[in-house]
Amino acid sequence: MTAAAGLLGLVVVLPVLRLGDVLRREGSGVVVATVGSAGLRTALAHTLALAAAVTLTAVPIGTTLALVLRRPDLPGRAFWRGAVLLPLVVPDFVLGYSWSQAYGVAGFTDSVLGVHWAGLLGAGGVGVVLAVNSAPLAYLVVTVGLASRAEPDLERAARASGAGAATTLVTVTLRLVLPAIAAASVLVFVLTLGSFAIPQILGTPGGFGTVTTRIYADLSLGGDPASFLRAVTAALLLVVVAAAVVTPSDLLLGPRLRATRPAIAQGLPQVPRSRAVRWAQVAGLALYLALTLLLPLAALALASITRALGVPPTPANWSLVHFREVLTPRTAEALARSVVLAVIAATVLLVLGGLVAGSVRHRAGRATATLVTLPLVLPGSTLAVALLITYGRWLAGTSALILLAYVAKLWAFAHRPIAGALDRLPPDELRASRVSGAGPLTAVRTVVLRPLAPALLAAWVVCFLTALHEVTMSSLLYGPGSETLAVVVLNSEELGRIGPTAALSVTLTLLVAVPALVLWAAVGRLRIRSGRG
């Protein structure tokens, strides 16, 4: 299993190495000049500061959400547990546009209340929106951690001995779940390093550039080899920085993240709290979701049905012209192809993620786990270029290359949640089944898959959504017959008018939100059944 994971990992890491080779052969002079340039140093400083700020915001938000939502006595808990995951359903460029439509100049709050957020276009806006975008991921990782490591008995003992709720939280709960929080931090940090859409939409107009937007500008400005080498140098610099962060944390956290005992069902009685506290938490949740998600999405929906820019969004000016412009047979075809590719990618990723997750007990497996995280930080266009350079001779313009791009980018997304859940498995049951004569496949199927099912489903859904929303790689790698939704999105974005882009965003979000709701209900039922079983 480790060997298989290693070989497959090589398929994915080879393009990154090829890029380094290109730099070595074609222009070490350009590399040195680029790395030393003030512009790139500023961009790198911005990127690192942004990643740190977003991690320090998103992880506490995710942790708070996980802590609030783990108590069964919270009113409407099932609904809230689905609602906090909503940002995952919304593509990040949609989130960027919707915030600018809601809180920007001449946006929704500006026309209704006369106030707008002047800092939206710049570092502040980018940081906040990225934090909102990453909080659900942090929430997922910390929830899994809480389920496997929290000790309700210890908490009750602490409360019985006289500690207040806050003291118990800090000294008992958070201490135990610290490794999961750290793992979430690493994931959010690496993700933010490579984020492009939100810095481009909200940061560039305000003069705040990151390494990814700088790469985009470098490529836009020059078709000459020097510009290309500058862009590749900047991208590989990001990978080096990410490796510097991920490798030590994997080495330190790896052993600590392995659970000491199997998961306990969440339905244990906990210390009761007053009604006031519970309803205050509900109010807090509602306010958070309304401000960060509901209002922006409503503003975007309003922009999609308003006839033209600059006219007041009153019912007299509503029309479906943007939807008609965007929902053509070509869009439907591209969407269908995107969905199929995303489904295949998510399924393949599940298998690959499981492979790597299962092999982390060996050092080679851990090395593979770290390596496959690196393509996550490569900006989409650079990873696409790397794949094209490495495999273009055979796969250029085919859907297989796009699929490979998804797998390369999203492997870490699949492997880390599964690794977290795998720890929760009681090893004795697996051993018992093997001793009783079950073959490895039967043992895995009957013992491992049942309790693992919700985590597997969550990993599948995250991979599916991210693959579906992927824009930069698919738009660079496509050929005739492998045109995906990304091309349609970029076409409408290029036309520049908010209306068609908003219409497309609304369609895409709805198209995913409805099945997501269905899946969520299914997961809820699975979890209840596995909790009882």
Place this chain on the structure above:
Amino acid sequence: MPAVVLAVALAACGGQPAPGTSARAARTITLYTCLSDTSIQPVISAFEKSAPGSSVALFRAPTGQLNARVAADVRSGGLRADVVWGCDPLTVQAYVDQHLVGGWTPPGADAIPTAYRTPDYVGAHLLYLVAVHHTGVPAPRTWADLTGPAYTGKVAVPDPSLAASALGALGWFAAQPAYGVDYYRRLRSNGAVQVGTPDDVTTGVAQGVYAAGMTTANSAYAAKDAGSPVDVAWPEPGAVAVYGPVALATHSAHATTAKAFLSFAISEAGQRVLGAAGSYPTRPGVTGPTVPAGAPTVAPDWAAIGRQKAAILAGYQRVFGG
């Protein structure tokens, strides 16, 4: 396992013509372009109708993605396009300098004004940089008006590092004795703001954030026709014309069909289709989108801009930051 089989099957899909149609395959060319989808699709359909048996496989992406794709192609076996249709001369000139495209222009090229062609490529469509202003605001008569008191603090300009049309305008102003890069300094001290693309300028003006701005004619007229409260002015000495060249790949495997497509693109028929689709044609006498009678236009010296690009951009970035 089924997923792996599916993945392998997908490798066969897309990109490769079915075996046994080698004659047809010889008449399928690959086109790389950054021209908007709504403009290029009608041109392709019209070409395929005019030359039965030929077909065009399209790769359409913004200039930055196009550059990345070409760079990747070059390092993995050579450019896979037969025809490249760019959106600005600088990008295509960079490909010519790498010996990827060029060396041939269609026989009908002399119908296109000399300002819009070189021995290696011919301009097939035009972008005009004009001034867009809110309806309540007086129209700027000259470009210098934008530095005046009527527009203090309410002018938006596009970013030259994102849009080649903005770079062309910058290059043209830089070469004019009456303007120079100083023009942008005066704009800045008058409170002008740099936004992203020309479309961001149009959006800002339409929403009332800015009173006026520099944007492309297509973007401005589209907003006006949709009902936004904006108007378009073609200021003196002229709207800056940026042409999009179409060039033949030097190692095209389907040279005959590619040449046929190039000739079609600049022919009367092709330019008429382009004009009807909403892009400005380069061929004189072909109807296209709105050009007011007597509207002045100017053409930048692209060769000079190409030579001095770094210096011009450095001067600009000292004004607006970069």
